[in-house]
Amino acid sequence: MKQSKYGLALLLFMAIPPMASVLESIMIMHMHMQMPLLVISGFLMAPFFQSKLPKFFAKWNEDGIPGILLFTLVMVYWMIPKTMDDALTTTSVELFKFISLPFLAGVPLRDSWNKIGSGSKKIVFIVFTALFYVMGFLYIKAPIQLCNNYLLIDQITLGWGYMTMAICFSIYLIYLAFIDKQESPIQL
């Protein structure tokens, strides 16, 4: 339960207006720092909800697939350039970001991760790796500003951020594929 408190503290800390505006002032920090940290805060808070609502999770997320789909959906939604713009200009969207990433992405991720099999884990990992390559390519190659609020250079930087992450994920996948499974069972 301690973890849940840390998660809540992290969420509140991220929500302090100066903190939010610092992280949102740079595109790559907005997408690759603030958003993942919000997901992590939800991930940490998950045990609280799991213990309070065990029936709910058992009923709606029996095999973990609905949860992981919800997680993926929310993540993909926030990768769209337009949504970042909206978060910066419309308060209700900003609020939705602070709710959806922790509670609709972080919490279901934690609940699902141990329920889905290692095959599904691999699929999720591969899907996100591919998605990161695509996003990287998009942000690097787009000749025009995709967000009203960020400059072209910010966009290219974010693109390279995606590319390098995708490369790191690929290396990890290759590593998992090649090491002796007997010594280190796959536990992503």
Added chain:
Amino acid sequence: MNSTAIKEKKIKGSLKEKSQKLMGIGPEDAKLTKSYMAVAFIALLIGGALGLLQGLERAGLLQLPHWFNYYQVLTAHGVLLVLVLTAFFTIGYFYAGLSHTLGGLLPQVRKMAWIGFWMKVVGLVFAVVPIIQNKASVLYTFYPPMAASPYFYIGLALIVIGVWMCAFGAFINIAKWRKQNPGKHIPIFAFFATGVFVLLFFGSIGVTIEVLTLIAWSFGWKATVNVLLSRTLFWSFGHTLVNIWYMTAISAWYVIVPKIIGGRRFSDTLTRVVIILLVISNIPGGFHHQIVDPGMSQTLKFLHLFMSLSIGFPSLMTAFACVYVFEKTGRKLGGKGLFGWLKKLPWGDVRFLAPMIAMIAFIPAGAGGIAQTSNQLNQVVHNTLWVVGHFHLTVGTSVILTFFGISYWLIPYISKRVLTPRMNKVGIVQTIIWTLGMLFMSGAMHWVGLLGSPRRTSYTTYGNNATALGWDPYLIFLAVGGTLLIIGVLIQVFAVFHMMFFAPKGETEFPIAEAEEPEEKTPMWTDRWGLWIVIMLIVVSMGYVVPVVDLIVNAPPGSPPFITW
């Protein structure tokens, strides 16, 4: 693989290890390390002599001739001591340790290490010839737009590839051992080696890209070069190199020194965590060498202050671990009271004294480093002799004295000879001379740096400017320290070659301490190097993507080559 096969392999593996531990190092592995050590200490001899020339010249006591000028000497001093001595020592030391803890090197790994050896030696010749011809007086950091002869850069590239051969050799040997020992932890010494070689490989990718660009540029195939990007790539390596030395030194502090004082080493799990943290958090720290570079934003500098200071955490843990082990061992030996345990430590044993002074030197050295990494304080000391004082304390004392201390058991170990009480005395004298010499030299450098005396500048009074004249007394101290140090160098080189070829025959052990609680179960996740490497790469991208994209996309016109000397 079925379980009987695993068992068989296990038995075979452990038999081989046991025989290795009883019989000492095999002659082929010994020859490899001997060769690395010989090059390292010859580099110390030549580099040290050049250091003395510099010290005398800076004090105005000696005028170097135009055919052998200050900047040539300084370039050679930097390359020989900072690249050659440390790289050869580190590789020789870890390969001996891998051979010892993993039951001998695999034949193909030994071959790789030899290929690496010769690539480095050939690379060194390529680099040194232009320096002697005064065609590469670019100092060991070779910042563009100063352009050296292309052969200088080709030499550097060969050295790096030679190092990579050794890194991959180590990985292969460790991987093979893990296959043969399923379910067992990588032995702690090999764990240190893994960390060091991971950093050596990944830390030198950036500088390799830089050097390849500079080769094309100095040949004239490429008209201009991006200066700031080159500096950034250089420091991604330079800074990592510093931590490679540090990790090599602390491998001895954590694993070897406790055995020498008759104690046990610090918690196995925490030791491994320190290594992992050092590997993960290291590379982006390089920006603290560019605090006053133009074109780096304030935010960036602030973020990198954080990166630099985060390395302070494992350092503090190391300090804690060392003192903890010393106190525990001292008390076990009967030390009483608050500090009585200190007296029980074997101060008369050079294998303890040298690394102990090295650790003590790291206290002011680390404090100075924290000061330097702060933007405002850095403005005061940037490019002054303070900085030179700082790294003679860190590398020149903390790291090098640890290496010297190691040599008093490692050289006998690989030569199947013993450390005699007389040689131990020689070592004690050497350690004291080195300590005094560095106290004088580094102390004077720090002080005169605060007064504004620049680094990398041959003797000048700036037309008898009063401020510049005020530096002279301190520079004399610098020369005194340098003179003591060269005596130290001579004794050390004598000791190394004496122990290698003339000391009495006998068996010397490779001192590896037992873990504090041998039954304590170290969690298996510590061994997941693939994961640590990926996390390291993610941290590297977090640190470098923003500035590097900015440096490339918003670059000013590049610079053609200049020969400024």
